[in-house]
Amino acid sequence: MISLESGYGSEYVGFIVISITVSVFFVSRLFKNSRLLAAIPSILFVYGFPMLLSNIGVLPSADPFYEWCSHYIPGFSIVLLVMGSDYSRLFQIGRPAILALVTTSAAMTVSCIVVSLSFDQLFSVNMAQPAALLIGTWIGGTANMIAIHQSIGATNELLSAVIVADYLILFTLLSILIFMARFQVRFDKLSQRGVEGAGIEVETVSLPTELRRPEVDDVIFIVGIGILSVLLAQWASDLFFETSPIKTISRSALAVILLTLVGLALSCTPARKLNNAGSSSIALAAMYILIATIGAQADLSRLSEAPVIIMYALVVIILHLSIVIVLGFMLQIPLSLIAVSTMSAVGGTVSGPLVAQGYGRSDLIPIAILFAVTYFLFATPLGVLVAALL
Numbered sequence: 001m002i003s004l005e006s007g008y009g010s011e012y013v014g015f016i017v018i019s020i021t022v023s024v025f026f027v028s029r030l031f032k033n034s035r036l037l038a039a040i041p042s043i044l045f046v047y048g049f050p051m052l053l054s055n056i057g058v059l060p061s062a063d064p065f066y067e068w069c070s071h072y073i074p075g076f077s078i079v080l081l082v083m084g085s086d087y088s089r090l091f092q093i094g095r096p097a098i099l100a101l102v103t104t105s106a107a108m109t110v111s112c113i114v115v116s117l118s119f120d121q122l123f124s125v126n127m128a129q130p131a132a133l134l135i136g137t138w139i140g141g142t143a144n145m146i147a148i149h150q151s152i153g154a155t156n157e158l159l160s161a162v163i164v165a166d167y168l169i170l171f172t173l174l175s176i177l178i179f180m181a182r183f184q185v186r187f188d189k190l191s192q193r194g195v196e197g198a199g200i201e202v203e204t205v206s207l208p209t210e211l212r213r214p215e216v217d218d219v220i221f222i223v224g225i226g227i228l229s230v231l232l233a234q235w236a237s238d239l240f241f242e243t244s245p246i247k248t249i250s251r252s253a254l255a256v257i258l259l260t261l262v263g264l265a266l267s268c269t270p271a272r273k274l275n276n277a278g279s280s281s282i283a284l285a286a287m288y289i290l291i292a293t294i295g296a297q298a299d300l301s302r303l304s305e306a307p308v309i310i311m312y313a314l315v316v317i318i319l320h321l322s323i324v325i326v327l328g329f330m331l332q333i334p335l336s337l338i339a340v341s342t343m344s345a346v347g348g349t350v351s352g353p354l355v356a357q358g359y360g361r362s363d364l365i366p367i368a369i370l371f372a373v374t375y376f377l378f379a380t381p382l383g384v385l386v387a388a389l390l
Contacts, residue, residue: 010065016058017065017292020049025288043354046288047171050296059296066293073290074348075230075259080222080283081353081365082263084275096333097367100341101374103331107323108139108345109382111316116390119312128390129154130309132383133162134316140379141348141372148383158309165313167298170347173317177339178358184335191329218277225271226283233258260373280365284353291354317346336361344371 024045053059112135116127132152136145145162148154214222237254266272321342328338336359344352352368 047295132387214277
């Protein structure tokens, strides 16, 4: 049982968060013919309602339930999503995928540096540390941001402001990228790559070809593989940090890498057929619960403490989107790959696959996860380097 450390009680918190997630999808199914609801992705409600409830006091902004979800759900979902994916598609779009990865990371870094220099000139504010922290979380993840925070000696107040800005931009960027999905066919045709040049049809959704009703043993295998893989990866990462003098990455980052490798190995075995019984659906359902807990931790009361940081983050993301769209057009990268790469960088392994689904490209889910894991590896040194340069 999760310990009760908050005044609310973790059982109460978990009940509210999961109830919100279930209610959103229930209403979505109930009014599935509604044009309004069809135009607004469910994830925006799943994230937004807990955020509002936590800021009016119905939910706490910190709770062991949130920690439990963030500790176990990402790895659980990663291994199941990777395991159930057909990686032969990676070879079909190798060049565009690599170009999208490089373009995204380069554009984010350049955007942070350019906007930092501009803010320094216009407002006489040194944005070196905020730029480094945002690079850490937007190219890597929270673990990278915390490592950079400790490396450059940033204050806790600055870290809190950056976290608030990160949550707001994540929500805004997710909305923009999913809205852009309606332009993907036109964008790809205008960039002269089109459907055929991308190697995979835009309308194709990589769903299992032999869908079947899951049996009890299927569910046991799926959940068991997910849980056992997470426990094994965490044990291995703890053992590595206890015995090895090398501490170049965090425990969580190492665990994610290990889980990806486990998923890759399982995808080459008959375990991949469990996707026909819904392993990817179970993984995505768990991710939605995690998204709800992330929304509940966004503290809107801190907005007044860091208007410059929030403005800076917004300008950076606008410049970043402008750069990746222009470069994507010039390099003939499909819009779906641009969106998935950007969201995998900013939102990590949780948001990238969701954007892939929003574009009708479930075949890009493994690429989204590999993008996020790759960003994890170099986000921390890149953030520290930018802080030193600025």
